[in-house]
Each structure stands twice: as C-alpha cells, then as structure tokens.
Amino acid sequence: MGSTDDWWRTAVIYQVYPRSFADSDGDGFGDLPGIAARLDHLADLGVDALWLSPFYPSPQADAGYDVADYRSVDPLFGTLADFDTLVARAKELGLRVIVDLVPNHSSDEHSWFRAAVAGGPGHPMRDRYVFRDGLASGEPPTGWESVFGGSAWTRITEPDGSPGQWYLHLFDVRQPDFNWDHPAVRAEFDDVLRFWLDRGVDGFRVDVAHGLVKQLDVDWAHGSSGPVVYKPDAEAPPMWDQESVHDIYREWRSVVDSYGPDRILVAEAWVEPPERLARYVRPDEMHQAFNFEYLLAPWNADALRPLIERSLAAAGAVGAPTTWVLSNHDVVRHASRLAFPPGEEPRTGIGVDDPQPDAELGLRRARAATLLMLALPGAAYLYQGEELGLPEHTTLPDDVRQDPTWSRSSFTARGRDGCRVPVPWRSDAPAYGFSPTGASWLPQPAEYGDLAPDRQRGVDGSTLELYRTALHVRRDRGLGLGSLTIVDPLVGPVLVARNGSTLIMANTGADAVRLPDGAWPLLSSGPIGPGGTVPPDTTVWASL
Template sequence: MTTTPENAVAWWREAVIYQVYIRSFADADGDGIGDIAGIREKLPYLADLGVDALWINPWYASPQADAGYDVADYRTIEPAYGTVSDAEKLIVDAHEHGLRLIPDIVPNHTSDRHAWFVAALADEPGARDRYVFRPGRGPDGALPPTNWRSHFGGPAWTRVEDGPGEEAQWYLHLFDPGQPDLNWANPEVAAEFEAVLRFWFDRGVDGFRIDVAHGLVKDPALPDLADDRDLIGRTYAPGTHPFVDRDGVLEIYEAWRRVADQYPGDRMFVAEAWTPAPERLARYVSAGRLHTAFNFDYLVAPWDPAALRETIDVTSGLLRAAGAPATWVLSNHDVVRHPSRYGRPVREREEVPTSAVPASSDAAPDLALGTRRARAALLLEAALPGGMYVYQGEELGLPEVEDIPEDALQDPTWERSGHTVRGRDGCRVPLPWSATEGASTGFSPEGADAPWLPQPSWWASYAADRQQGDPDAVLELYRSVLHRRRAHPALGDGEMTWVSAPGDTLLHLRREPGFACLVNLGAEPVELPPHDEVLQTSVPLEDGRLGSDAAVWLAVS
C-alpha cells in the first residue's frame, strides 16, 4: 500500500466500507462459526460488490461473553477464527483484491480472562490500578460504589470476594461483568494500547474501528448519576457526564493519531462515538485527532424528509467545518436491521434502536414497505458527500430475525435485562449464501455443525445465489449503485446543494451541474425534475414518475 498522491482524495474520505461480523459471515471449517478462512473465500464477492474496505468485528482471543468484545489477548486471534498467520494472509489477500482491512479495537474494557485482570483478582501489586476498583457502600461495603447501570442491564459493578476482614472491593463494568473497564488514568494502559496499534499496523492493517470511543475516561470522583437510565449523556451539560464523552478522551486519540501518522498508506481510525450532540462528535475528528466517526444521528433518524434533511445538514456541516468527511450508516451489528425499522410506523428519533422486539412485541413489520424504503435509503445514502458503511447482509435485503427461540438467544442483554429485552442477536444471524447448499444455506460446508445462531426457515429466500443476476434483487441494486457511485465524478467526497422540491421529497445536487438525487418519502408519485438522463432508480418509475418511498439518480445540466 502506498501513500495517497499529492492532491488526491484520501481513500477514507469517500470509501464504501463493508462490515464483516466475523462469527456470522462465512464458516469455512464447519464448526458453525464464521472464520478468517471464510472471509478469504468471499473476497472476490466483496470486490465484485463494489466496496473499498472491510471492517472486521473483534477477531482477538476471547471467552465470547459479548461476542468478542471481551478481549483476553489483543495480539492473538480467537482460535475459532484462525491464527495471527491466517490474519496476515487475509490482509495480503484483501490488498490483492483492492480491499483495505480495518479490524476493531476495544479500548474501554478487557475480558475478565485477560492477564491483567487475572492479576488484579489475585491482588498483585499495582494490578488493580489498571482497572476501576472501588470499595462498596453501606454496611460491610455490601452496596455498589455508585448507582451506575450496565448498558446490558443490572448494576455496572461486581463485588470481588476478598479475604476475611478485608474491605470489600467492586470493579466497574459498563457492559457485561466479563468486561471490566480499564483505568485510562494509568499510563500503563495508554502505553499498552499504543503497542497494540503498532503490532497490527506492522502487519499491514489499514486502520481501526474504535469501540466505545466516547467512554474511556471516567470522572475520578465517580459521582452517582442524576438519572441512572442516562447512559449516553443526554441529560448532562456537554462533557460533564461521569463516563460519556469526557474531554480527556481527545488526548488519547491525539496520541493514537501520532502513531498512525508514522505509517505509510493513509492509515485511519473511525470512532464509535455516541455523543449527546453532533457538535461534540465533530471534536473527535478535528485536526490531529481521529479521521472519521460514525454518524449515528443519521442512523436513528426516522423515515421523514424534514428529520433526514436536518440530520444531514447539521452533522455534515459540523464535520466539514472540522475538516472531516461524514460517514453514513444505516445498520450495524448493534441495531435492528433497517428494512425492519423502516417497516414499522415512523417514530420520533430513537436513542439506540438495539431491539425493535422487546418481550412485549408490537406488530410485525411490513417488510415489503421496509424493503422498498431501504432500497430508496441506499440511493440517498450513496449520493451524500463522504463515505458510507454497508453491514453484511444489508446488500441481500436481510430483515431482522425477530423470532429466534428464547433458549437460543446469546446476547448478554437478554439475561441482564431479566428476559425483557431480546438484544441484538436478530441482526447477527449467519448469512445465507446458497438457497440449495446444505442446512445452513451455504454459511457452512455440507455436514457442518449447526450455525451458532439458528437461521429461520425462510432465510434461503434471501440467499446470495438466488439473487445473483436478478435485476430486481436487492443484491443487484447494491452492485449497480456502488459501482455507479465509484465511477461518477460527482459522487464521493465533496459538497451538496439542496434544491426546493414539492411535497414530502428531498432533492439535492452534487457538483452542480451534473448529478441530482430525488427521494420521494410521500404517499403519492411525483414528477421528475428537468434532467438529461435517468441513471439509477430504487424501483421502476411509474409512468415516468417517481413512486412513493422511492429514489432516483439523474444526470442534469
């Protein structure tokens, strides 16, 4: 990989990055769990799809309390996925296919099986200071140090059994008890993660996606939350929440940027940063910090023209002022797949739509409507300035699997919520590659173990081989859109201009004159604006007009 030529746009400013949820992508060895060898087999498919890079969810050694986000060793690959040698081969193969590779990095917490935490439990000198240990409150320290709640439900503290007569100690875990939070005030922690970055940069990775990028720094006073349900800081003044989006995280990323800048090839970072306001997100990507950050305000915006336009304007404007591109995303491994979200009645902005199906489920989504809207949303997203992410299976039109048997659910949210929130398993079901190839629809080889999450009986209808070559299939729409996006000089990084349009429509121009995108979010068909050529539609036009919940790309002059 070489550096970007002078005056060329850095690749990450306009890339289409495909998210590989490794456990559910492709299983080559037949154990029912996706692996690195499976990714290598599918590289031609990904290159043909028209993406530029792969983001891979954590592949490190882990007891899998939270699907790999509980890391036991950052320099070792989870044995179910392969080895470090396999990872190195994948990096080389991806580059040969013209694809960059971005693994996850998990700096907020480790696994409770990590050597550091094992030493902390043994109370070795200085080991507990790498984590957040505190004495309990109340008689005999029997109560947690604060009222903080875990993102997965229940208290964010677990008591450590110390010897008789010793003061009771509790450790912080903002997620599962198997994920103890690190103490970033300890310089050993910062030094270790910079060394981990170098370990993987030396092996050729092109960047990192940073998990819980907003959460590393905690208020050392550890105050109670005024509202113990506010886990993303919306009721606090900016920067004052005890563990969300505190200013100290920016110093960490300034140091990380200095590490990345020492390597050739435009290495990059993308932050998973849930911030209480978009102007706070822009701080993560200002000069000398991270390159990009996920645009979650766009992800959670309802299917409504005013809400979408406001989100696009506010977030892209603030990021542009910071010198960074926007990154658009519709689905990922933590949220309900958007065909299912769009198939339900339009709601106000959701905080974090991690489960559309609580135990008391509302009506099933209208998947025909949701899929139609998802097709239109693709054209809108791909026409916006900046980069975009595609979550695996999104290109197949996969909906959320909302009827996974309760005894098969594995997300820790299910247990931690007392079986009231089903969690994120519904968007993580292993992919259907072949309608006819075995019981796992081609996810695993014939005769393999059952997939780690059960696939529904109707999964084969979405299989990639069934959609191959079908001009009406979602897969072929994605291929067409992504290749057109790459080829059209107006698309990718840059700016856009809104144009007045009637009714519930959105119309914008790119590098005027040249390209226009019209989205009809209303109930009635609308006339197309003056144009030279129809370049792409999400669904066929209706007597030359754009139907409801549809989008079109136009060449204009």
C-alpha cells in the same frame, strides 16, 4: 477522486462480523479462512475496504468484545497465520482491512485483571482497572448503571474469602473497564496499535470511543445507555464524552501517522449533535466518526433534510468527511427497522411476540434509504448482508439468544442477536452456504434462502444488483467527493438535492411525485412510474 492517502474520505467500507460471515470448518461459527474465501464477493460488490469485528482470544461473553489477549487470534476464528493470509488476499483484490480495537474494557480473563483480583487490595494491577471501595452501607460506590442493564459495579471476593472491592463495568459484568489515567494502559494500547499496523492493517475502528475517560467522583443514577445528547443546560453524564478522551486520540493519531498518511482511526462515538461528534475528527484526532444520529433518524424527509445539512457542515468545519451508516451489529437491520411507523422504530431486538415488521415495506424503504445515503458526500459503511436485503431475524427463539443484554435486562430487552444471524450464500446448501455441515451458532430464518446471492446475482432489480450498480455509479460520478445542495422543496415529504451534476430525489411520503423536467434517471431504488413519477418510499438518482 483524490489521492490514495485520503481514500477514507469517500470510502465505502463493509463490516464483517466474523462469527456470522462464513464458516470454513463446519463448527457453526464463521472464521478467518471463511472470510478470506468470500472476499471476491466484496470486491465484486465494489467496496473499498472491510472492517473486521473482534477476532481476538476471548471467552465470548459479549461475542468477542470481551478481549483476553489483544495480540492474537481466538482459535474459534483461526490463527495469526490465517489473519495474515486474509490480509494478503484482501490486498490482492484491492481491499483495505480495518480491525476492531476495544480499549474501554477487557475480558475478566485478561491476565491483568486476573492478577488484579488474585493480588488482593492494594495490588498494583488494580490501578489499571477501576476498583473502588463500596459505601459503608454495603452499596456500590455510585449509582451508575450498565448499558446492558443492572448496576455498572460488581463486588469481588478477595483471596481470603472476604467481601472485597467493587470494579466498574459499563457493559457486561465480564468486561471490566480500564483506568485510562494509568500510564501502563496508555503504553499498552500504543503497542497494540503498532502490533497490528506491523501486520499490515489499514486502520482501527475504536469501540466505545467516547467512553474511555470517566469522572468517577460524580454519582449518576440516570442510566448509561443510549447516545449522549447535549442539550442546553443539561447535565452531561460522567462516563461519556469527557474532554480528556481527546488527548488519547491525539497520541494514537501520531502512532498511526508514523505508518503513513493512509492509515486511519474510526470512532464509534454515540454522541449528538453533529457539532459535538465533529470534535472526534479534528485534524489531529480521528479520521472518521459514525453518524449514529443519521442511523437513528426516521424515514422522513423533514427529519433527514436538516440532519444531513447539519452533519455536513459540522464535519466540514473541521476538515473531515461525514461518515454515514444505516445498520451494524448493534441495531435492528434497517430492512426491518424502517418497516415501523415513525417514532416506533425498534433500536435493539424484536421477538416473536413483539409487533412484527412489514417485510415488503421495510425492504422498499431500506433500498430507498440506502440509495439516499450512498449519494451523500463523504464515507459510508455497509453491514454484512444488507446488500442482500436481509431483514432482522424477528422470530428468533428466546432460548437460543446469547446477547448478555437479554439476561441482564431480566429478559425484557431481547438484544442484538437478531441482526447477527449468519448470512446466506447459497439457497440450496446446508445453512444456506454459511457452513458446510449446516451448523449455525444462531438459526437462520427461512426467508434467508430466497435472499442468498445465487438467487440475486445477475437478476435485474434485485437488491444485490442495486448495491453493485449504486457503488459503481457513486464512484463514476464522484459522489463521495461532491458537494451537496438541498433544493426545493425545503419542507414536505420529498427530499431533493444536487450532488454535482446528479439529482437525488427521495420520496418519503404517501403520494407519487414527478421528477423535474430535464432530469434523466440513472438509478432507482424501485420502479419509476409513467412520465417519470417517483412512487412513495423510492429514491432516484438522475442526471441533470
């Protein structure tokens, strides 16, 4: 299946959200030793690598995506020695390690930003961030809005106590944006890349990869959240997907390549359509870019069919794989998201007084959607716990929510806490095995106990066994390196495709359909009916 240098073209990579994966010391927060102790689970599952969300020193205003020091480990998660131990254990198990890099913004507790504020107007450190004078009316420099709600500008108080300049934060007020036109910022991140590459990491998932460069002279009052969708004659937002951002990634690619051809860069770029996203994975830039348009697509064959073809064509045109994903730490888990009618799928946050998902329907569709995704050529990402069929925590009490989206939206958008709840490991243990003391930084729903691995391992038909089998068959049949052809019917509720000698049939409709003559089932997301009939919300892999 290709050389080890291009492992990333077909890899299945498992996202670990450190604070919610496994707690070794009982404080209720997951940590690096806890992750290291659970790596056997990932190796047994059959993934190729893990991606670690941020574990750096941080005041945790945005769950670690507000970084105060890019070259260390927050004591909440352990030490640099713990990180080295985790990497060594991963290598023993044949797993590669990708770490999160957060280059759009830092924490307001970063030494640079603290010096910028303390130094007063004109201090050289202010040039490393985006400080501007406000309007004569006392308003912010522009009408830009934060992704988390409210203005994207905050005014500081100067050292002499007077109202001062404004700084840009496209996210939380405690996440000031860097100025990527400053050479010191570029040099700093080149060095950060080398620091972690020297410690043996295999690559970087780049947070907000489409946002580093801004047109600050362009006002914009249309909001700044959601994917950047390019439409004919539409005005492009000045804070996202600017052309010169690609110059940065060409520099980074040269740094990464200097450590060998098997180290990678992964773009978190919320950009549509696929042709625009493919610009991030040109041969001299990044290796992968998450296909978020696919993540957001409804469970509908007529929507999925053209999107899959267009995604493969766009990435293929620049010699890159398509990188598929269905869940992550920023969106409603797909076992719950797909339980809603088309057009009503929630993207972030479900609360106790919101319409609730149909758990049985959601899991059935999630299993089918996953089996379709894993049959597609290219790479794929899994989010921790999805192999257990974990749903969103949709009845999480509002008074325990920690996502800054909740407060910055004036308590109207519940945010991302529901998909970040600690995962279960043992059905009969405190915190379902997440923590030895039963402590948990967010409460787990009761249904997580029944979904713990000890309830599923070795159980025929369980979601865990479905994932294990799918990853084995995917590798055995070379689906990641294959070539996909959509076959009849070209419209309608059933998606039928061929990947080499494997037939894929995904029934998104309301009626059962029959497998083609001569197709022998290999794996199904749910029971197959008499005579090879595929029930609604079911995907089947078959041998031709």
